[in-house]
Amino acid sequence: MLLHLLKIELKKMTNYRTFWVVGGLYFLTLGVGAASGMEFLKLLARTIEGFGQEININRIPLYHFPDVWLNLIWVGGFLKIVLAIMIVISVTNEFTYRTARQNIIDGLSRQQFLVTKILANVMYSAISVVMLFVIGLITGLIYSPVVSLELIVTDLEFFFAYFLEVFFFLSYALMLGILVQRSGLTIILVLLTQTIELIITENLRDHVPDWLITIFPMKSIWYLIDIPFPRYAFMEIRDYLTFTTIAIVLVWTFLFNYFAYLKLKRSDI
Amino acid sequence: MENVLSIRALTKTFGKLRAVNSLNLEVKAGQVFGMLGPNGSGKTTTLGMLMGVVNPTEGAFSWFGEPPSHDVRKKIGAVLEHPIFYPYLSGQKNLELNAMVKQCPTENIARVLDIVELTERRNDRYKTYSLGMKQRLAIASALLNDPTVLILDEPTNGLDPMGIADIRRLIKKIAESGKTIILASHLLDEVQKVCTHFAVLKRGNLVHVGPVDDVGNGAEVVEVKASIANLNEILMTFPGTSTINHENGSCHVTLRTGFHSVDVNRFLFENGIVASHLQTQKRSLEKMFIEILSESH
Missing domain, CATH: 3.40.50.300 (P-loop containing nucleotide triphosphate hydrolases)
Incomplete structure:
Protein backbone atom coordinates (compact mmCIF):
# COMPACT_ATOMS: atom_id res chain seq x y z
CA MET A 1 0.00 0.00 0.00
CA LEU A 2 2.81 2.41 0.88
CA LEU A 3 4.54 1.56 -2.37
CA HIS A 4 1.30 2.21 -4.21
CA LEU A 5 1.06 5.67 -2.62
CA LEU A 6 4.68 6.46 -3.49
CA LYS A 7 4.00 5.44 -7.09
CA ILE A 8 1.11 7.90 -7.25
CA GLU A 9 3.40 10.74 -6.21
CA LEU A 10 6.12 9.62 -8.61
CA LYS A 11 3.60 9.51 -11.45
CA LYS A 12 2.81 13.16 -10.75
CA MET A 13 6.44 14.22 -10.52
CA THR A 14 8.30 12.21 -13.15
CA ASN A 15 6.28 13.83 -15.94
CA TYR A 16 6.81 17.31 -14.52
CA ARG A 17 9.65 19.20 -16.18
CA THR A 18 10.34 21.45 -13.17
CA PHE A 19 11.00 18.32 -11.11
CA TRP A 20 13.81 17.20 -13.42
CA VAL A 21 15.28 20.70 -13.76
CA VAL A 22 15.38 21.33 -10.01
CA GLY A 23 16.46 17.77 -9.21
CA GLY A 24 19.19 17.95 -11.84
CA LEU A 25 20.45 21.30 -10.58
CA TYR A 26 20.48 19.96 -7.03
CA PHE A 27 22.63 16.96 -7.80
CA LEU A 28 24.84 18.89 -10.21
CA THR A 29 25.53 21.57 -7.58
CA LEU A 30 26.07 18.91 -4.95
CA GLY A 31 28.52 17.02 -7.14
CA VAL A 32 30.47 19.95 -8.57
CA GLY A 33 30.41 21.78 -5.23
CA ALA A 34 31.74 18.78 -3.39
CA ALA A 35 34.49 18.27 -5.90
CA SER A 36 35.60 21.91 -5.73
CA GLY A 37 36.96 21.86 -2.19
CA MET A 38 40.57 21.96 -3.32
CA GLU A 39 39.88 25.00 -5.51
CA PHE A 40 38.35 26.67 -2.50
CA LEU A 41 41.44 25.90 -0.45
CA LYS A 42 43.62 27.45 -3.16
CA LEU A 43 41.52 30.60 -3.02
CA LEU A 44 41.92 30.60 0.74
CA ALA A 45 45.67 30.20 0.41
CA ARG A 46 45.91 33.10 -2.08
CA THR A 47 43.92 35.36 0.22
CA ILE A 48 46.06 34.54 3.19
CA GLU A 49 49.20 35.03 1.09
CA GLY A 50 48.03 38.58 0.51
CA PHE A 51 48.36 39.12 4.27
CA GLY A 52 51.91 37.76 4.20
CA GLN A 53 50.97 34.39 5.69
CA GLU A 54 51.52 31.04 4.10
CA ILE A 55 49.57 27.82 4.47
CA ASN A 56 50.32 24.52 2.90
CA ILE A 57 46.96 23.46 1.55
CA ASN A 58 48.19 19.97 0.90
CA ARG A 59 48.44 19.49 4.62
CA ILE A 60 44.75 20.12 5.10
CA PRO A 61 43.16 16.67 4.71
CA LEU A 62 39.84 17.97 3.39
CA TYR A 63 39.21 14.92 1.26
CA HIS A 64 41.01 12.30 3.27
CA PHE A 65 39.11 9.44 4.87
CA PRO A 66 37.43 9.84 7.27
CA ASP A 67 37.42 13.67 7.22
CA VAL A 68 35.78 13.75 3.82
CA TRP A 69 32.49 12.38 5.20
CA LEU A 70 31.85 15.02 7.79
CA ASN A 71 33.14 17.85 5.57
CA LEU A 72 30.88 16.91 2.70
CA ILE A 73 27.88 16.27 4.91
CA TRP A 74 28.20 19.62 6.59
CA VAL A 75 28.55 21.56 3.34
CA GLY A 76 25.99 19.41 1.47
CA GLY A 77 23.45 20.27 4.14
CA PHE A 78 23.18 23.81 2.77
CA LEU A 79 21.76 22.54 -0.51
CA LYS A 80 18.72 20.98 1.12
CA ILE A 81 17.02 24.32 0.55
CA VAL A 82 16.87 23.51 -3.19
CA LEU A 83 15.05 20.26 -2.55
CA ALA A 84 12.79 22.03 -0.07
CA ILE A 85 11.73 24.54 -2.71
CA MET A 86 10.88 21.68 -5.03
CA ILE A 87 8.72 20.14 -2.29
CA VAL A 88 6.97 23.48 -1.81
CA ILE A 89 6.24 23.67 -5.54
CA SER A 90 4.95 20.11 -5.64
CA VAL A 91 2.58 20.57 -2.72
CA THR A 92 1.33 24.09 -3.45
CA ASN A 93 0.65 23.02 -7.06
CA GLU A 94 -1.84 20.55 -5.64
CA PHE A 95 -3.74 23.43 -4.10
CA THR A 96 -3.47 25.92 -6.97
CA TYR A 97 -4.52 23.31 -9.53
CA ARG A 98 -7.01 21.99 -6.91
CA THR A 99 -5.79 18.50 -7.69
CA ALA A 100 -5.57 17.69 -3.97
CA ARG A 101 -9.34 18.10 -3.94
CA GLN A 102 -9.79 15.84 -6.96
CA ASN A 103 -7.42 13.20 -5.50
CA ILE A 104 -9.65 13.01 -2.44
CA ILE A 105 -12.86 12.98 -4.50
CA ASP A 106 -11.34 10.14 -6.53
CA GLY A 107 -10.78 8.04 -3.43
CA LEU A 108 -7.61 8.94 -1.55
CA SER A 109 -8.13 9.68 2.11
CA ARG A 110 -6.64 12.92 3.40
CA GLN A 111 -4.06 10.94 5.36
CA GLN A 112 -3.11 8.96 2.27
CA PHE A 113 -2.66 12.18 0.31
CA LEU A 114 -0.23 13.41 2.98
CA VAL A 115 1.52 10.04 3.09
CA THR A 116 2.27 10.21 -0.66
CA LYS A 117 4.15 13.46 0.00
CA ILE A 118 5.93 12.19 3.12
CA LEU A 119 7.08 9.04 1.32
CA ALA A 120 8.46 11.18 -1.49
CA ASN A 121 10.37 13.20 1.14
CA VAL A 122 11.83 9.99 2.56
CA MET A 123 12.87 8.97 -0.94
CA TYR A 124 14.51 12.32 -1.78
CA SER A 125 16.38 12.24 1.56
CA ALA A 126 17.59 8.70 0.89
CA ILE A 127 18.73 9.61 -2.63
CA SER A 128 20.61 12.62 -1.21
CA VAL A 129 22.40 10.30 1.22
CA VAL A 130 23.37 7.89 -1.55
CA MET A 131 24.56 10.73 -3.82
CA LEU A 132 26.69 12.27 -1.11
CA PHE A 133 28.11 8.88 -0.13
CA VAL A 134 29.14 8.17 -3.72
CA ILE A 135 30.69 11.62 -4.15
CA GLY A 136 32.53 11.21 -0.84
CA LEU A 137 33.76 7.76 -1.77
CA ILE A 138 35.10 8.94 -5.14
CA THR A 139 36.84 12.07 -3.86
CA GLY A 140 38.11 10.16 -0.82
CA LEU A 141 39.65 7.45 -2.99
CA ILE A 142 41.29 10.08 -5.20
CA TYR A 143 42.80 12.26 -2.49
CA SER A 144 43.43 9.96 0.48
CA PRO A 145 47.09 9.04 0.83
CA VAL A 146 46.16 5.99 2.86
CA VAL A 147 43.04 4.00 2.02
CA SER A 148 41.93 1.42 4.53
CA LEU A 149 38.54 -0.01 5.30
CA GLU A 150 38.88 1.08 8.88
CA LEU A 151 39.32 4.71 7.87
CA ILE A 152 36.49 4.54 5.34
CA VAL A 153 33.91 3.24 7.80
CA THR A 154 34.80 5.82 10.43
CA ASP A 155 32.17 8.54 10.97
CA LEU A 156 29.64 6.88 8.66
CA GLU A 157 26.99 7.38 11.35
CA PHE A 158 26.89 10.99 10.20
CA PHE A 159 25.02 9.85 7.11
CA PHE A 160 22.17 8.94 9.42
CA ALA A 161 22.32 12.49 10.77
CA TYR A 162 22.43 13.85 7.22
CA PHE A 163 19.33 11.83 6.33
CA LEU A 164 17.57 13.26 9.39
CA GLU A 165 18.68 16.77 8.49
CA VAL A 166 17.31 16.60 4.94
CA PHE A 167 14.09 14.80 5.94
CA PHE A 168 13.57 17.29 8.79
CA PHE A 169 13.84 20.24 6.45
CA LEU A 170 11.67 18.69 3.73
CA SER A 171 9.02 17.95 6.36
CA TYR A 172 9.18 21.60 7.37
CA ALA A 173 8.74 22.70 3.74
CA LEU A 174 5.84 20.29 3.28
CA MET A 175 4.10 21.58 6.39
CA LEU A 176 4.51 25.23 5.35
CA GLY A 177 3.23 24.40 1.87
CA ILE A 178 0.11 22.78 3.30
CA LEU A 179 -0.48 25.61 5.78
CA VAL A 180 0.12 28.50 3.36
CA GLN A 181 -0.93 26.83 0.08
CA ARG A 182 0.63 29.55 -2.08
CA SER A 183 4.00 28.81 -3.62
CA GLY A 184 5.57 32.29 -3.69
CA LEU A 185 4.84 33.13 -0.08
CA THR A 186 5.86 29.65 1.11
CA ILE A 187 9.21 29.79 -0.71
CA ILE A 188 9.97 33.19 0.84
CA LEU A 189 9.10 31.85 4.29
CA VAL A 190 11.31 28.78 3.78
CA LEU A 191 14.21 31.01 2.68
CA LEU A 192 13.78 33.40 5.60
CA THR A 193 13.34 30.77 8.32
CA GLN A 194 17.04 30.49 9.28
CA THR A 195 17.44 34.28 9.40
CA ILE A 196 14.28 34.89 11.40
CA GLU A 197 15.18 32.18 13.87
CA LEU A 198 18.72 33.55 14.22
CA ILE A 199 17.39 37.01 15.02
CA ILE A 200 15.06 35.56 17.65
CA THR A 201 17.66 33.31 19.28
CA GLU A 202 20.36 35.98 19.36
CA ASN A 203 18.00 38.42 21.03
CA LEU A 204 16.96 35.80 23.56
CA ARG A 205 20.41 34.37 24.26
CA ASP A 206 21.22 36.60 27.22
CA HIS A 207 17.83 36.18 28.84
CA VAL A 208 17.13 32.47 28.67
CA PRO A 209 19.01 29.32 29.68
CA ASP A 210 21.24 27.78 26.97
CA TRP A 211 19.24 24.59 26.58
CA LEU A 212 16.26 26.61 25.35
CA ILE A 213 18.32 27.89 22.42
CA THR A 214 19.28 24.36 21.44
CA ILE A 215 15.70 23.24 20.99
CA PHE A 216 14.80 25.87 18.39
CA PRO A 217 14.02 23.90 15.23
CA MET A 218 16.67 25.25 12.82
CA LYS A 219 19.23 25.46 15.64
CA SER A 220 18.63 21.78 16.37
CA ILE A 221 20.16 20.99 12.96
CA TRP A 222 23.26 23.07 13.71
CA TYR A 223 23.71 21.18 16.95
CA LEU A 224 23.07 17.81 15.31
CA ILE A 225 26.14 18.11 13.06
CA ASP A 226 28.89 20.40 14.33
CA ILE A 227 30.88 22.48 11.89
CA PRO A 228 33.94 20.31 11.16
CA PHE A 229 36.47 22.85 9.88
CA PRO A 230 37.81 24.21 13.18
CA ARG A 231 39.70 20.94 13.51
CA TYR A 232 42.14 22.24 10.92
CA ALA A 233 42.93 25.08 13.31
CA PHE A 234 43.84 22.52 15.95
CA MET A 235 40.54 22.79 17.75
CA GLU A 236 38.52 19.94 19.19
CA ILE A 237 35.29 19.16 17.37
CA ARG A 238 32.55 16.76 18.30
CA ASP A 239 32.97 13.89 15.85
CA TYR A 240 30.15 11.78 17.25
CA LEU A 241 26.35 12.07 17.46
CA THR A 242 24.53 12.68 20.71
CA PHE A 243 21.20 11.20 21.68
CA THR A 244 19.72 14.53 22.79
CA THR A 245 20.39 16.34 19.52
CA ILE A 246 18.94 13.44 17.52
CA ALA A 247 15.86 13.34 19.74
CA ILE A 248 15.21 17.08 19.32
CA VAL A 249 15.41 16.83 15.53
CA LEU A 250 13.14 13.76 15.54
CA VAL A 251 10.54 15.50 17.69
CA TRP A 252 10.46 18.51 15.37
CA THR A 253 10.22 16.28 12.31
CA PHE A 254 7.30 14.45 13.86
CA LEU A 255 5.58 17.71 14.82
CA PHE A 256 5.93 19.20 11.31
CA ASN A 257 4.27 16.17 9.75
CA TYR A 258 1.64 16.06 12.47
CA PHE A 259 0.72 19.74 12.00
CA ALA A 260 0.42 19.11 8.28
CA TYR A 261 -1.90 16.19 9.05
CA LEU A 262 -4.05 18.28 11.41
CA LYS A 263 -4.40 21.08 8.89
CA LEU A 264 -5.39 18.68 6.10
CA LYS A 265 -7.84 16.84 8.32
CA ARG A 266 -9.65 19.92 9.52
CA SER A 267 -9.83 22.14 6.48
CA ASP A 268 -12.24 22.08 3.59
CA ILE A 269 -10.19 21.30 0.54
CA MET B 1 -35.65 0.14 -4.31
CA ASP B 213 -43.19 13.50 -14.17
CA ASP B 214 -45.21 15.45 -11.60
CA VAL B 215 -44.15 18.68 -13.22
CA GLY B 216 -46.72 18.30 -16.00
CA ASN B 217 -49.55 17.66 -13.51
CA GLY B 218 -51.87 20.35 -12.24
CA ALA B 219 -54.35 22.60 -14.00
CA GLU B 220 -54.25 22.62 -17.80
CA VAL B 221 -53.85 25.91 -19.60
CA VAL B 222 -55.15 26.32 -23.15
CA GLU B 223 -54.10 29.15 -25.42
CA VAL B 224 -56.90 30.21 -27.77
CA LYS B 225 -56.97 32.65 -30.71
CA ALA B 226 -60.00 33.45 -32.87
CA SER B 227 -60.87 36.40 -35.09
CA ILE B 228 -63.89 37.64 -33.12
CA ALA B 229 -64.03 40.56 -30.75
CA ASN B 230 -65.87 39.02 -27.81
CA LEU B 231 -63.92 35.74 -27.54
CA ASN B 232 -63.23 36.55 -23.95
CA GLU B 233 -66.89 36.81 -22.94
CA ILE B 234 -67.88 33.67 -24.81
CA LEU B 235 -65.09 31.69 -23.14
CA MET B 236 -66.26 32.95 -19.76
CA THR B 237 -69.54 31.14 -20.32
CA PHE B 238 -67.72 27.84 -20.82
CA PRO B 239 -68.36 25.71 -17.69
CA GLY B 240 -64.78 24.43 -17.64
CA THR B 241 -63.18 27.87 -17.41
CA SER B 242 -61.48 28.75 -14.17
CA THR B 243 -59.67 31.98 -15.13
CA ILE B 244 -58.67 33.77 -18.30
CA ASN B 245 -55.53 35.80 -18.95
CA HIS B 246 -54.78 37.95 -21.96
CA GLU B 247 -51.36 37.63 -23.46
CA ASN B 248 -50.20 38.87 -26.87
CA GLY B 249 -53.69 38.94 -28.32
CA SER B 250 -54.61 35.44 -27.28
CA CYS B 251 -56.65 34.09 -24.37
CA HIS B 252 -54.94 31.81 -21.88
CA VAL B 253 -57.71 29.75 -20.34
CA THR B 254 -56.92 27.89 -17.14
CA LEU B 255 -59.26 24.90 -17.00
CA ARG B 256 -61.02 23.32 -14.06
CA THR B 257 -60.03 19.72 -13.33
CA GLY B 258 -61.69 17.25 -15.66
CA PHE B 259 -61.74 19.62 -18.61
CA HIS B 260 -59.28 19.44 -21.49
CA SER B 261 -58.46 21.31 -24.68
CA VAL B 262 -60.77 19.06 -26.66
CA ASP B 263 -63.72 20.31 -24.56
CA VAL B 264 -62.76 23.91 -25.30
CA ASN B 265 -62.61 23.16 -29.01
CA ARG B 266 -66.01 21.49 -28.99
CA PHE B 267 -67.55 24.35 -26.99
CA LEU B 268 -66.25 26.96 -29.42
CA PHE B 269 -67.45 25.00 -32.41
CA GLU B 270 -70.93 24.57 -30.91
CA ASN B 271 -71.03 28.35 -30.47
CA GLY B 272 -70.17 28.82 -34.14
CA ILE B 273 -66.61 29.97 -33.55
CA VAL B 274 -63.64 28.51 -35.38
CA ALA B 275 -60.41 28.95 -33.49
CA SER B 276 -57.39 30.01 -35.51
CA HIS B 277 -55.04 28.80 -32.78
CA LEU B 278 -55.61 26.30 -30.00
CA GLN B 279 -52.72 24.95 -27.96
CA THR B 280 -52.32 23.17 -24.67
CA GLN B 281 -49.49 24.71 -22.69
CA LYS B 282 -47.23 22.17 -21.06
CA ARG B 283 -46.06 23.36 -17.69
CA SER B 284 -42.30 23.48 -17.90
CA LEU B 285 -39.87 22.71 -15.11
CA GLU B 286 -38.61 26.23 -15.55
CA LYS B 287 -42.01 27.64 -14.68
CA MET B 288 -42.41 25.29 -11.76
CA PHE B 289 -38.92 26.07 -10.51
CA ILE B 290 -39.67 29.77 -10.43
CA GLU B 291 -42.99 29.06 -8.70
CA ILE B 292 -41.30 26.90 -6.08
CA LEU B 293 -38.64 29.53 -5.43
CA SER B 294 -41.12 32.38 -5.14
CA GLU B 295 -43.45 30.38 -2.86
CA SER B 296 -40.76 29.48 -0.37
CA HIS B 297 -39.83 32.71 1.30
Missing part, protein backbone atom coordinates in the same frame (compact mmCIF):
# COMPACT_ATOMS: atom_id res chain seq x y z
CA GLU B 2 -32.20 0.20 -2.83
CA ASN B 3 -30.98 3.47 -1.35
CA VAL B 4 -27.80 4.62 -3.03
CA LEU B 5 -27.52 7.74 -0.95
CA SER B 6 -29.30 8.86 2.16
CA ILE B 7 -28.63 12.18 3.82
CA ARG B 8 -29.80 13.03 7.35
CA ALA B 9 -29.87 16.55 8.75
CA LEU B 10 -26.69 17.48 6.87
CA THR B 11 -25.56 20.98 7.79
CA LYS B 12 -22.61 23.15 6.84
CA THR B 13 -21.97 26.58 8.24
CA PHE B 14 -19.27 29.04 7.16
CA GLY B 15 -19.13 31.46 10.06
CA LYS B 16 -22.64 32.86 10.32
CA LEU B 17 -23.71 31.62 6.91
CA ARG B 18 -25.67 28.38 6.84
CA ALA B 19 -24.67 27.14 3.42
CA VAL B 20 -26.57 23.89 3.85
CA ASN B 21 -29.30 23.71 6.46
CA SER B 22 -30.37 20.34 7.87
CA LEU B 23 -30.74 18.62 4.53
CA ASN B 24 -32.60 15.30 4.28
CA LEU B 25 -32.54 13.50 0.96
CA GLU B 26 -32.64 10.05 -0.51
CA VAL B 27 -31.47 8.88 -3.90
CA LYS B 28 -32.41 5.41 -5.05
CA ALA B 29 -30.67 3.11 -7.49
CA GLY B 30 -31.31 3.91 -11.13
CA GLN B 31 -32.61 7.42 -10.55
CA VAL B 32 -31.31 10.33 -12.53
CA PHE B 33 -31.51 12.91 -9.82
CA GLY B 34 -31.44 16.60 -10.65
CA MET B 35 -30.26 19.10 -8.04
CA LEU B 36 -31.56 22.54 -8.83
CA GLY B 37 -31.10 25.85 -7.18
CA PRO B 38 -29.82 29.35 -7.88
CA ASN B 39 -26.11 30.15 -7.51
CA GLY B 40 -25.05 29.92 -3.89
CA SER B 41 -27.96 27.72 -2.87
CA GLY B 42 -25.63 25.05 -1.45
CA LYS B 43 -25.51 22.50 -4.27
CA THR B 44 -21.74 22.31 -4.61
CA THR B 45 -21.22 22.48 -0.83
CA THR B 46 -23.57 19.51 -0.45
CA LEU B 47 -21.77 17.53 -3.14
CA GLY B 48 -18.42 18.52 -1.58
CA MET B 49 -19.54 17.03 1.74
CA LEU B 50 -20.76 13.88 0.01
CA MET B 51 -17.35 13.50 -1.65
CA GLY B 52 -15.27 14.08 1.48
CA VAL B 53 -13.68 17.42 0.62
CA VAL B 54 -15.92 19.59 2.79
CA ASN B 55 -16.26 18.64 6.46
CA PRO B 56 -19.95 18.66 7.54
CA THR B 57 -20.76 20.83 10.56
CA GLU B 58 -23.56 18.50 11.61
CA GLY B 59 -25.54 15.57 10.30
CA ALA B 60 -24.61 12.42 8.49
CA PHE B 61 -24.94 10.63 5.19
CA SER B 62 -24.35 7.15 3.89
CA TRP B 63 -23.45 5.73 0.49
CA PHE B 64 -24.89 2.29 -0.32
CA GLY B 65 -25.90 2.03 3.34
CA GLU B 66 -22.27 2.35 4.48
CA PRO B 67 -20.80 5.22 6.46
CA PRO B 68 -18.67 7.47 4.25
CA SER B 69 -15.06 6.43 3.67
CA HIS B 70 -12.42 7.02 1.04
CA ASP B 71 -12.90 3.49 -0.28
CA VAL B 72 -16.60 4.05 -0.88
CA ARG B 73 -15.70 7.12 -2.96
CA LYS B 74 -13.84 4.86 -5.37
CA LYS B 75 -17.23 3.45 -6.43
CA ILE B 76 -18.46 6.93 -7.33
CA GLY B 77 -17.41 9.01 -10.30
CA ALA B 78 -17.61 12.70 -9.58
CA VAL B 79 -16.85 16.00 -11.24
CA LEU B 80 -17.48 18.99 -8.98
CA GLU B 81 -17.72 22.56 -10.32
CA HIS B 82 -15.14 22.32 -13.09
CA PRO B 83 -12.69 19.76 -14.45
CA ILE B 84 -9.53 19.37 -12.36
CA PHE B 85 -6.41 17.81 -13.85
CA TYR B 86 -2.65 18.26 -13.84
CA PRO B 87 -2.14 20.80 -16.65
CA TYR B 88 1.33 19.56 -17.55
CA LEU B 89 0.21 15.95 -18.02
CA SER B 90 -1.49 14.61 -21.14
CA GLY B 91 -5.09 13.42 -21.01
CA GLN B 92 -3.83 9.83 -21.12
CA LYS B 93 -1.33 10.38 -18.25
CA ASN B 94 -3.96 12.17 -16.18
CA LEU B 95 -6.29 9.21 -16.56
CA GLU B 96 -3.48 6.78 -15.73
CA LEU B 97 -2.94 8.71 -12.51
CA ASN B 98 -6.68 8.67 -11.76
CA ALA B 99 -6.75 4.93 -12.37
CA MET B 100 -3.99 4.52 -9.78
CA VAL B 101 -5.90 6.60 -7.24
CA LYS B 102 -9.14 4.74 -7.90
CA GLN B 103 -7.29 1.43 -8.04
CA CYS B 104 -8.96 0.33 -11.24
CA PRO B 105 -7.44 -1.36 -14.28
CA THR B 106 -5.73 0.92 -16.83
CA GLU B 107 -7.41 -1.01 -19.63
CA ASN B 108 -10.52 1.08 -18.96
CA ILE B 109 -8.74 4.22 -20.18
CA ALA B 110 -9.05 3.48 -23.90
CA ARG B 111 -12.75 2.72 -23.49
CA VAL B 112 -13.66 5.93 -21.63
CA LEU B 113 -11.56 8.05 -24.00
CA ASP B 114 -13.53 6.53 -26.79
CA ILE B 115 -16.87 7.29 -25.12
CA VAL B 116 -16.02 10.99 -24.82
CA GLU B 117 -14.32 11.04 -28.23
CA LEU B 118 -10.92 12.19 -27.01
CA THR B 119 -8.86 9.27 -28.28
CA GLU B 120 -7.14 11.37 -30.94
CA ARG B 121 -6.01 14.05 -28.49
CA ARG B 122 -5.08 11.74 -25.64
CA ASN B 123 -1.35 12.41 -25.84
CA ASP B 124 -1.65 16.19 -25.85
CA ARG B 125 -1.14 18.09 -22.64
CA TYR B 126 -4.30 18.87 -20.70
CA LYS B 127 -3.58 22.61 -20.76
CA THR B 128 -3.90 22.64 -24.55
CA TYR B 129 -7.48 21.33 -24.41
CA SER B 130 -10.54 23.47 -25.12
CA LEU B 131 -13.11 23.87 -22.35
CA GLY B 132 -15.41 21.32 -23.98
CA MET B 133 -12.58 18.79 -24.19
CA LYS B 134 -11.72 19.42 -20.54
CA GLN B 135 -15.33 18.80 -19.53
CA ARG B 136 -15.36 15.62 -21.60
CA LEU B 137 -12.10 14.42 -20.08
CA ALA B 138 -13.65 15.02 -16.65
CA ILE B 139 -16.59 12.82 -17.58
CA ALA B 140 -14.16 10.20 -18.91
CA SER B 141 -12.33 10.30 -15.58
CA ALA B 142 -15.61 9.94 -13.68
CA LEU B 143 -16.50 6.89 -15.79
CA LEU B 144 -13.05 5.33 -15.42
CA ASN B 145 -13.81 2.92 -12.57
CA ASP B 146 -17.17 1.95 -14.09
CA PRO B 147 -18.95 3.60 -11.14
CA THR B 148 -22.47 2.73 -10.08
CA VAL B 149 -23.08 6.39 -9.23
CA LEU B 150 -22.07 9.40 -11.25
CA ILE B 151 -22.07 12.93 -9.84
CA LEU B 152 -21.98 15.75 -12.36
CA ASP B 153 -21.93 19.36 -11.20
CA GLU B 154 -22.76 21.83 -13.96
CA PRO B 155 -21.22 19.64 -16.65
CA THR B 156 -22.20 22.04 -19.43
CA ASN B 157 -20.98 25.23 -17.76
CA GLY B 158 -19.32 27.57 -20.20
CA LEU B 159 -19.79 25.35 -23.23
CA ASP B 160 -20.94 26.44 -26.68
CA PRO B 161 -24.22 25.01 -28.04
CA MET B 162 -22.35 22.21 -29.80
CA GLY B 163 -20.54 21.29 -26.59
CA ILE B 164 -23.78 21.38 -24.62
CA ALA B 165 -25.43 19.04 -27.13
CA ASP B 166 -22.43 16.68 -26.91
CA ILE B 167 -22.55 16.50 -23.14
CA ARG B 168 -26.33 16.08 -23.09
CA ARG B 169 -26.08 13.18 -25.53
CA LEU B 170 -23.39 11.66 -23.34
CA ILE B 171 -25.45 11.96 -20.15
CA LYS B 172 -28.44 10.33 -21.85
CA LYS B 173 -26.25 7.50 -23.07
CA ILE B 174 -24.88 6.94 -19.56
CA ALA B 175 -28.35 7.14 -17.99
CA GLU B 176 -29.61 4.51 -20.40
CA SER B 177 -26.90 2.14 -19.19
CA GLY B 178 -28.68 2.05 -15.83
CA LYS B 179 -26.28 4.14 -13.74
CA THR B 180 -27.54 6.34 -10.94
CA ILE B 181 -26.75 9.94 -11.81
CA ILE B 182 -26.83 13.00 -9.60
CA LEU B 183 -26.83 16.08 -11.80
CA ALA B 184 -26.54 19.61 -10.49
CA SER B 185 -27.45 22.10 -13.14
CA HIS B 186 -28.84 25.52 -13.94
CA LEU B 187 -30.21 24.30 -17.21
CA LEU B 188 -33.74 23.37 -16.21
CA ASP B 189 -34.64 22.34 -19.70
CA GLU B 190 -31.80 19.84 -19.49
CA VAL B 191 -32.87 18.47 -16.14
CA GLN B 192 -36.44 18.07 -17.42
CA LYS B 193 -35.18 16.16 -20.44
CA VAL B 194 -32.73 13.90 -18.63
CA CYS B 195 -33.79 13.49 -15.00
CA THR B 196 -36.33 11.22 -13.38
CA HIS B 197 -36.36 13.03 -10.03
CA PHE B 198 -35.32 16.45 -8.85
CA ALA B 199 -34.77 18.48 -5.71
CA VAL B 200 -34.71 22.25 -5.36
CA LEU B 201 -32.39 23.99 -2.93
CA LYS B 202 -32.73 27.58 -1.86
CA ARG B 203 -30.25 29.29 0.47
CA GLY B 204 -29.24 25.92 1.85
CA ASN B 205 -32.79 24.68 2.43
CA LEU B 206 -34.49 21.88 0.58
CA VAL B 207 -37.70 23.41 -0.73
CA HIS B 208 -38.93 20.70 -3.07
CA VAL B 209 -38.25 17.07 -3.93
CA GLY B 210 -40.19 14.80 -6.24
CA PRO B 211 -40.41 13.03 -9.61
CA VAL B 212 -39.99 15.07 -12.76
